Amino acid sequence: ILLLMVLLAGIAYLVRVYGVQATDPGQPGYQSVLSLLLAAVSGRGVFYYVSMVSILLVLALSANTAFADFPRLCRAIAQNNYLPHSFATRGRRLVYTQGILVLGVLAAVLLIIFGGVTDRLIPLYAVGAFLAFTLSQAGMVGHWRRVGGKGASRSMLINGLGAFATGVTVIVVLVAKFAEGAWITVLLIPALLLAMGLVRRHYHLVFLEVRSMTPLELTDTTPPLVILPVQGWNRIVKKALRFAFKISPDIRAVHIDCGQGSEIFRDEWCRYVEQPALAAGLAAPELVVLPSPYRLVLAPIVDHVLEAQRTNPGQQIAVLVPELVERHWYHHLFHNKRASVLKALLLLRGNQRIVVINVPWYLDA
Structure with a gap:
């Protein structure tokens, strides 16, 4: 200090001796006071450029402090459920990636809003810094009041005076620089507090809903009703059916009839599924054909699943979703994403009794 x-x-002292005057940051040819002072003292020689580079490095180091400590602060807040838990997770580089990304985005947004003129950010910095000082000093007053002991009264007085002084400074800066950007903190800080409170409330409600203080119940182990959407007979459907037979004897295949090839599929189903199942002494899966004159595919399947869970109140519904897994990025251009959309619809419109199981088929081509 x-x-x-x-x-x-x-x-x-040197600024006064050399008559250096600050220039408007928004004007062309702007130079900082330090740049003007160095030029006045030593000229525009080597010493000037070495000094300016040194100042740049010091400023870069000070900016790095924020990127080192802000993610840690977010981690501490997230561990108390006031921020999403992703802020408390280390990335593969052993840093808190989420906090670094958020800080970088916020810094870029502020620079864009204020036209890259950092002088205009001083009111925001002053309010934030002195508000932090005020809160820390007030917190220490509460600490000494709670802990007590020898010298506690003296420490409370010192911290109380510090809180009062910095609090007055915050008020002065807010009033004096309100129109120059300090108003942003007046809106932003309460909004952040409200958002953090809502995040904590969400985590508390989730905890109350998912926590369990009872042992595992194994009284009802009825196999689920397995629903398998199928559009044709292929190796993917064969794999899904084999898995379905392993988890339940109650299997229902759902085929959407868009007016093309349904009779051919019925014959294939009888030949490749029903007859082998009966020959093996197993109940043949039920084939449900849903007409869709307007060629809708996903909506009838979702509606059928929801209707099945209403008509089978004592049974879980397991929806098997066959899906191609492409090896190369350009393969995504050749296949639709109905499986992914179907899973999303079932998750959004489903409930606790509907389970979505993915059956992947990895393409080798």
Whole structure:
């Protein structure tokens, strides 16, 4: 602190001696006071450029402090459920990636809004910094009041005076710089507090809903009703059916009849599914054909699943969704995404009794 005081006093003295005056940051040819002072003292020689590069490195280091500590602060807040838990998770580089990304985006947004002129951010910085000082000093007053002991009254007085002084500074800056950007903090800080409160409330409600203080119940182990959407007979459907037979004898295949090839599929189903199942002494899966004159595919399947869970109140519904898994990125251009959309619709419109199981088929081509 003493070194900073000496440097600040020296700069103030030299600025007065050399008659250096600050220029408008928004004007062309703008230079900082330090740049003008260095040019006045040493000229535009090597020393000037070495000094300016050194100042740049110091500023970069100070900016890096925010990227080092802000993610840690977010981690501490997230561990108390006031921020999404992703802020408390380390990335593969052993840093809190989420906090770094959010800080980078927010910094970029502020620079864009204020036209890249950092001087216009000073009111925001002043309010935020002195508000943090006020809260920390007030927190220490509460700490000494709670802990007590020898010297507690003296410490409370010192921290109380500090909280009062910084609090007055916050009010002065807010009033003086309100129109220059300080109003943003007046809106932003309460909004952040409200958002954090809502995040904590959400996590608390989720905890109350999913927690369990009872042992595992195994009284009802009725196999689920397996529903398998099928559009044709192929190796993917064969794999899904084999898995379905392993988890339940109650299997229902749902085929959407869009007016093309349904009779051919019925014959294939009888030949390739029903007859082999009966020959093996198993109940043949039920084939349900849903007409769709307007060629809708996903909506009838979702409606059928919801109707099945209403008509089978004592049974879980397991929906098997066959899906192609492409090896190369360009393969995604050749196949539709009905399986992914169907899973999303079932998850959005489903309930606790509907289970969605993915049956992948990995393409080798």
